[in-house]
Amino acid sequence: MNKLKDRIIAVLQKVFELEQIDENASQQTIEKWDSLAHLNLIVALEEEFDISFEPEEIAEMISVQMIINFIDNHLK
Amino acid sequence: MRLSIHYFVFRNTTIERFFQNISATFSGYEDISVVNEQAERYVWFYLSPVAENTLIAGKIRYYADLARMAVEKTPPDRMFIAFTMMDIYSVQSTVSDRTVVSAICEYNAALYALEAVHANVKVIDITRFLNNYKTEDLIDWRYYFISQMGLNPRLSGAFGEWFESRIRAIEMKRKKCLVLDLDNTLWGGVLGEDGISGVALGGDYSGKAFLLFQQQILELSREGVILAVCSKNNIEDVRKMWSEHPDTVLREEHFAALRINWHSKADNIREMAEELNIGLDSFVFLDDNPSERELVKRFLPAVAVPDFPAQAYMLPVFFKQTVEQYFSIYALTGEDKTKTEQYKANAQRANAQRSFTDMDEYLRWLEMELTIADVSEFTLARAAQMTQKTNQFNLTTRRYDDAGLRSKLASGSRIFTLSVCDKFGDSGITGLCIVDLAEETALIDSLLLSCRILGKHIEDAFFNYILNQLKKQDIQTVKALYVPTAKNMQVKDFYDRQGFQKITGDDDCTVYTMDRSLHDFEVKPYFKILEI
Incomplete structure (x- = not known):
């Protein structure tokens, strides 16, 4: 689980070009997380984990916690 | 890619991701009312629209009109790069139905017609990129419906590289x-x-x-x-x-x-x-x-x-x-087509040189003719190419494209081209000098010679001729710059040797001046100068 979290945070750091990202971070707390960056993030996560999200999931994946939950579900 | 160049992209879908490797701002969807005047280059990137068939053709014709208007609205001295359109998604229930196909053909023909009339318009054929992929991979419908992305976001990396290679071709940067x-x-x-x-x-x-x-x-x-x-x-x-x-x-x-x-x-x-x-x-x-x-x-x-x-x-x-x-290169110039011949003639010259003991004797024997002219419609592309490709004998290494040179001319600068002919052949245009003029002062913005013609004092003859021309034009003071790069050390002292005075100088730039009321320069007798 922690390994998964680290991989996800690494993707976020790369997409948002930030050195530090907290596991409680969300669209509210990261200024660069606008709608375009959100799509770039989803594409990057899909590539990293070789999975494909449903549009409904994409709309909800707006915090680190939610992202971890959805990806965890996909990988189960 | 040079990050300093700013692009403005006209678009009809969400395609920011595809231009991440350049500095760019974007129009609204199908919007040409607001144009970023600060942009140095414009990109026209309209994808075939997704709609019911009867609407698509009409919309594409409307896009062609928008493209015409956008070209009119943007400054004519800036590059306008237009991508052609390809049928990314249309449903064909009747096999003989050519409505969408012909609308796209007409649209592309309209872009090529703009290119023929406007020197700053360059058309890039998008099928050269999209044909690398299966049709069903061109759109990811999830992203289309979530955020109106007209192309699959996964293609953006490859697209960025391809776009850069097209830009290099337009800028005429190629290996030699x-x-x-x-x-x-x-x-x-x-x-x-x-x-x-x-x-x-x-x-x-x-x-x-x-x-x-x-x-x-x-x-x-x-x-x-x-x-x-x-x-x-x-x-x-x-x-x-x-x-x-x-x-x-x-x-x-x-x-x-x-x-x-x-x-x-x-x-x-x-x-x-x-x-x-x-x-x-x-x-x-x-x-x-x-x-x-x-x-x-x-x-x-x-x-x-x-x-x-x-x-x-x-x-x-x-x-x-x-x-x-x-x-790859966007268009060929006359010089490109005879390049191997020219380089071989050079090697022959180098061999001939060995049998002369006196350099002047050799130079006389070459029977050199220098043709010096103001740049023309026919030589502008070659002149721009020279600024892009010349590194060693280049005093300021400022790069220009066609549009850049046109705007120089529009602001009153003179651009001299030099071509050299001798016993062994014609070098084509191999020298260039851009002079900015402001009342009684001239500034040598650029001075460059192809390496192929160096070693024969041609640079002195060319530059002295230009100084004499400026004197005839009542120029009192000539200013000149040397901007050092990793490759142009050989011209470090060029202006010192020409008799200029150093005014200021640091690691980035040395500024020189010369009082032009003093005297005329003598051009060595072994040069025959032809003026056009």
């Missing part, structure tokens, strides 16, 4: 010289072991593949790429191959330089760079042997060394990739 190995590169087998009748060239596979490869390389050289050979072989064997093999296409006369010996290929290429007067970063080296490629990569990191295919049947793909990556 292709260095070729022989055995298992231009023919199959080893000449020294298999003999002329044993190597594979022409006939059946694999000779057929090598034959096509040679034909393609010859065509490339006709388009201005200089060819050279670097091979571990006996020169007698190779000459015999060239003169006796019935299917050889490339022969000795097609190569500007030969290094057929047993020395290190890195040393050989370094020597050829000096002989041809071309920077190492303008070389591409093809060799089937991975250890030779590794050696050249290690010792000459500036040389481009693509991976050569292990199978001869992969040569067509390899050739296409190599050309598109290193040698």
